[in-house]
Amino acid sequence: MTSAHPQNYPLGGTSTERDRLLSQAEQYEPTANWLLDQIGIQPGWRAVDIGCGPIGILNLLSQRVGPRGSVIGLEREQRFVEMARAEITKRGLGNVTMVQADGLNTGLEKNSFDLVHERLVLINVSAREAFLTEMLSLLRPGGTVALEDVDNASWLCQPAHPSWDILLNAFHTVFHAGGGDGFIGRRLPVLLHAAGVQNIQTKVTVETPPLGDYRRTHLISLIDSVCDKIIAKGMLNEAKLNEHREALAQHLKDPATTVIDKLLVQCWGQKSR
Numbered sequence: 001m002t003s004a005h006p007q008n009y010p011l012g013g014t015s016t017e018r019d020r021l022l023s024q025a026e027q028y029e030p031t032a033n034w035l036l037d038q039i040g041i042q043p044g045w046r047a048v049d050i051g052c053g054p055i056g057i058l059n060l061l062s063q064r065v066g067p068r069g070s071v072i073g074l075e076r077e078q079r080f081v082e083m084a085r086a087e088i089t090k091r092g093l094g095n096v097t098m099v100q101a102d103g104l105n106t107g108l109e110k111n112s113f114d115l116v117h118e119r120l121v122l123i124n125v126s127a128r129e130a131f132l133t134e135m136l137s138l139l140r141p142g143g144t145v146a147l148e149d150v151d152n153a154s155w156l157c158q159p160a161h162p163s164w165d166i167l168l169n170a171f172h173t174v175f176h177a178g179g180g181d182g183f184i185g186r187r188l189p190v191l192l193h194a195a196g197v198q199n200i201q202t203k204v205t206v207e208t209p210p211l212g213d214y215r216r217t218h219l220i221s222l223i224d225s226v227c228d229k230i231i232a233k234g235m236l237n238e239a240k241l242n243e244h245r246e247a248l249a250q251h252l253k254d255p256a257t258t259v260i261d262k263l264l265v266q267c268w269g270q271k272s273r
């Protein structure tokens with residue numbers, strides 16, 4: 001794995017993770033477009049997608065702001081920056097520019113953007129308030145900040161399976177120990193409120209991914225990416241971990257098993273004038 005900060009983004013900038021993020025971005029297109037409709041994004045706007053990974057919502061922003069507008073994709077991982085540049089060229093997104101920087105210190109022009117957005121980045125960042133302060137500093141007065149993060153409150157399989165519970169608990173333990181928060185979604189309105197954001201609105205959606213959808217086995221992918229940490233913490237030995245992984249994989253292959261996905265929480269509002 002080649003990654004500038006593998007400790008902060010556990011899945012790193014691998015091509016497997018790129019493919020997962022590209023397909024996730026496609027799956028989230030309807031909810032992201034719904035959000036952009038609510039915000040009332042206009043042609044000519046300047047927008048930035050912080051932590052955009054290999055595409056994020058750059059394609060949607062590009063289309064909405066049009067040739068008179070401009071979009072910046074900001075990303076910390078060099079490999080994701082390169083992957084995003086390739087996607088931008090492939091899709092002919094002439095009004096989009098990639099910048100490699102940390103969302104905590106973007107170096108972008110302050111008070112200049114109409115829209116500052118992040119999706120699934122705050123969940124990985126421990127300095128959440130500082131991250132939001134930087135996002136807000138980029139907005140013009142009256143500009144819109146938009147956050148989209150998950151909350152694992154709803155995440156389960158039915159019929160329940162002991163291996164799901166054991167692996168989900170192990171994942172949460174190592175993820176939270178690394179500064180992540182799998183329950184950040186519920187806190188988004190409070191975080192925006194504390195940051196002085198006005199007209200805060202929130203929407204929560206949840207889906208039941210069908211057989212073949214990567215979200216059905218996302219817990220197994222996450223476990224694979226942090227298995228060394230689970231073993232190092234002494235939570236499970238390698239043999240036990242593999243046993244649970246196999247048992248769960250079989251259970252999730254069963255068409256009679258339902259998975260209820262994580263909540264997607266969207267929260268947005270305006271910087272005070």
Ligand SMILES: C[S@@+](CC[C@H](N)C(=O)[O-])C[C@H]1O[C@@H](n2cnc3c(N)ncnc32)[C@H](O)[C@@H]1O
Binds near residue numbers: 124
């Ligand atoms: C789960 S991915 C989401 C990618 C994209 N926003 C999307 O929704 O498809 C999280 C992304 O946030 C980036 N990231 C994490 N912490 C960051 C930081 N402090 N500054 C900039 N990017 C960051 C990671 O490199 C990764 O690309």
